[in-house]
Amino acid sequence: MDFVNYFGNVFTPFHLLLLFGGTAAGLILGALPGLSPTMAVALVIPFTFRMEPASGLILLGAMYTATVAGGAISAILVNVPGAPANIATALDGHQMARKGRASEALHYCFLSSFVGGIFGILILIFFTPPLAKLALKFGPTELFWIAILGITVIGTIGSKSVIKGLMAGLFGLAVSTIGDNPMLGEQRFVYSEHMESGIHIVVALIGLFALPQILTLLEETDKSEAGMFALSEARWVTSLKYNATRIKALTMGSIIGAIVGVIPGAGGQIAGLVAYDQIKKTSKHPEKFGQGEPDGIIAAESANNAMVGPSLVPLLTLSIPGSPTAAVLLGGLLIHGLFPGPDLFTVHKEVIWTFIDSLIVAQVFMVVIGLFLSRHSGWIMKVPPHYMAASILVLAVFGTYSIQSSYSDVLLMGVLGVTMYFASKLGFGPAPMVLGVILGPIAEDNFLQGKLIGEAGDGVLDYFFSGPINLTLIAATLGSVGYSVYASHKIKKRGMLK
């Protein structure tokens, strides 16, 4: 019950201010159509750099929680999900808005997000410490395979093309090798003075997530405004009473979300869609779904928020992120000197429990601010894309520069961002590449250590390919690739048959 002891740390004026600001900003950024939650969290990381680790993580956690819920606002009002996690919400949410029940739909969304979110955090609290103890048994080879598994999972399950996802991860690993060799200190791939220190994690995060977003927003500047439905009057107490009666939708959504969240790389999109599908299949009136059925919103939103807590379980214990945004959060942990694993719950337990406790309080802020926005969020939909693009560009440059007061970082961020924009046009996603950059140094360092130990013992190959944990991780890596190849073949076949 360690988590109870650190609750007091959350209730300082500064932390409450961060939670309020992070939640409000996260809800608004999540609601802006075209802005990804992952980018929003990546953009905030530099601003946490000068804070105490606990404060920085509180801000990032609040943003993460709120962006997922905020995406439902645009899904309901303009039928454009703010994030992939809100696709299922749009199916019935927008239909309710068309019938003049937009505020009511938003009430269901935030109330069920709260229930799912709290359930997910409880999973995080009770499952993380025992799993972290398992990481005590990890040596260099296990850590190497963990890094490879993390990149593979995000590259395969989270990407449209398995091979491109894996290649994006490898490109990320390649980028991470720029700079000093971790053992010999010799500089590699340094062709300019700007590359001497290598690529900082935050430079990669902002370059790969924020800059392509700016250019994509500029593409959309001529698009006509999406038709928005007015926010009607609705009493939140009435919605709360109704929500409390939807036990089946809430339970199903929360459990599915928590299960999907623990699976590395799966993310909120899958959680929301699976929960929506299941509640529809088990409903007495499946024909009402897609016509404005509140259960559709309740199941989808409780699922995508229940995913948030469990997505941090593999992240905090094994450094495998459960979603792309969790991958960004991994960058946030590392820049504060916090390495996932058992140390987090022993050496840094005050920081990590304060962070986890703050997620519960962030849920409370989320539901309160969310219910307020249910009546007053129309203006968010009207922010023109070029205003967002200009703001993100200035914040991206500022954030990158502020990390090390380095002009080189800004130039590298620009080069990475423009390259990623064109790479995304060719079907390469930023998430596996970012994870490659983040986990690259961990993979290389442990690979070289393992090689040295192996050479002194029974041989390098034997050392890397023996032991139950190594073999399990290798099997999981191959299983992840195999499953993704099988799934993509199945989808292609279905498409051909249609």
Added chain:
Amino acid sequence: MIKLNTINLNNPELASAFYSFIVAGLFSFLSFYDTNAESYLFPRIIAITLMGFSVILLIINLQASQALARVDTNHNKDNQFFKILPGLIIGIIYMTLMDIVGFYTCSFLVFLSFLLLYGKREMLDPRAFVKKTAVSVAFVFVLYLLFWQGLHVRTPTGWLF
């Protein structure tokens, strides 16, 4: 057998395979040519794996492109590029000059340029111009108050701050 005259780089899948093959080849060359084997061991392993994947991707897409009819040039893509081009140029100028001119001055000019160049074309409307200038000033001023004054984050001051 792959017929070379049917290869069409306007096919985005084939183009992605082709470009990734070139990048993987370049990375392999840089990892192996005139480098210390011990220091470059990890990059070399990545390079070989990357090269392997890029060859597989190329073969898959070449085979697929033989099965499909020629894909027409996507003119929409060119339009998109011309749409982002001004923003891209402004961004490059911004990153080049912020160190010389000063971060806050540059940020104001960049913000205003984005508002004037994109969205509704209202450059000749003095009221719209004043509004956009005011928004740009306000944005940069808030940034200055929050970070320079509040958090004491120092940015390049250059000639004009």
